[in-house]
Amino acid sequence: MPNSFCSSSSYLITSESVTEGHPDKLCDQISDAILDAILDKDPHAHVACEVAAAMGVILVLGEVTCEGYVEIPEIVRNVIKDVGYTKPEYGFDYRTCGIMVSLKQQSADIAAGVNQSMEVRSTESADADLDTTGAGDQGMMVGYACNETAEHMPLPALLAHRLCRRLAEVRKNGTIPYLRPDGKSQVTIEYQHGIPKRIVCLVIGAHHDDGIDRATIERDIRREVVDAVVPQELMTAETAVYVNTAGQFVIGGPVSDTGFTGRKIIVDSYGSVCPHGGGAFSGKDPTKVDRSAAYMARYAAKNVVAAGLADYAVLQVAYTIGKAHPLSISVETLGTGKVPDTVIEDLITKHFDFRPEAIIRYLDLRRPIYQQVAAYGHFGRTDLDLPWEKTDKVELLRREAGV
Helix, strand or coil: CHHHHHCCCCEEEEEECCCCCHHHHHHHHHHHHHHHHHHCCCCCCCCEEEEEECCCCCEEEEEEEECCCCCCHHHHHHHHHHHCCCCCHHCCCCCCCCCEEECCCCCHHHHHHHHHHHHHHHCCCCCCCCCCCCCCCCEEEEEEEEEECCCCCCCHHHHHHHHHHHHHHHCCCCCCCCCCEEEEEEEEEEECEEEEEEEEEEEEEEEEECCHHHHHHHHHHHHHHHHHCCHHHHCCCEEEEEEEECCCCCCCCCHHHHHHHHCCCCHHCCCCCCCCCCCCCCCCCCCHHHHHHHCCCCCCCHHHHHHCCEEEEEEEEEEECCCCCCCEEECCCCCCCCCCHHHHHHHHHHCCCCCCHHHHHHHHCCCCCCHHHHHCCCCCCCCCCHHHHCCCCCCHHHHCCCC
16 A cells, blocks of 8 residues: 555555456456466466457457367366356356357567576576576566455455355355356445554445345345455444445346456456556466566565565566566565565565576466466465465564564
8 A cells, every 4th residue: 555545544445356257257267277278288388368258259369389289168168157157048158158269379589588588598697497487578566465464465355355255155055046147346444544444335246137126135145245254343334335236237247248358457466555567367377477476476575574574565576578587676665664675675585586487486387276366366365275375484584684
């Protein structure tokens, strides 16, 4: 969060999430399911797979260079089925939707820089092994952590994800049998001097069958979703809960809204509390630093906060295509550091290697682990065993920082 937030006596922060049936998230999941299937066949494959979803059709686009073959239409239909588009009355279902695939090999120019980094090509490399892989693109990536939740995530983003996961859960287990796959949530929290104090408002958009009256939907969503997820101490008499404020939400999914891979990058990361480099995660193999460096930046920031070096940490790293070493690494603790930011930056540079090949090996990223994070956030996931969520460098950082 900006420094001005920390110094203000009171301010509001809002975050949103979407369910796995939201058209954009459907596309993210298909992209990552295809990536997982390809990495399962060829861990060194180069993949940049994007998906568009519209009424009755899925379009798979991108660049893939790999050894082996995967049945892309079958993967697409399985994801759509698992998400819950299984009935013709939804207007979009896994059996009848059209699937078009337009994939080509990765550009030879890009591949040359990724497969042999600038350092190796110029014979300036001091570590030919870890310097081998060049960054798959230019850009800047951001990692964030805070101490306001056990997950070291901002509370509004965490609650928004939990509400959407609960929406999907009560749909799938039959608790609210009339729900359909699409859905959204939004949470606004009032902070006082950096501490979350109360929920100002909650917004739920719940995709549902035709013929369900509004009072029933509001009652069921409040009881089975909101009350089941939100800590009651954050709810006050003034907290507003809004459910389906447009009226009904019968027409949803790709019938009502075109979906694209990578259109929910703020949902995927930390909500609105910190900058974003702009690169999407889904559908990209780990040589694409949009994904792998963002994971490494989260890993470093989380360890810094978990070690007690700061209450908040925003880490930014920048790359140019084809070069292994990042162009810059910087950290900002928003005035909450227990040691100078320069000390934290030196520790990060010393103990976290941001060269793409080093990231890939340390976090073991050449394996099919990506579809599971394509909905409900890539960070702060206690339901998953994610390597970038480890806090295994806490004691080392404490010791060397003298905290």
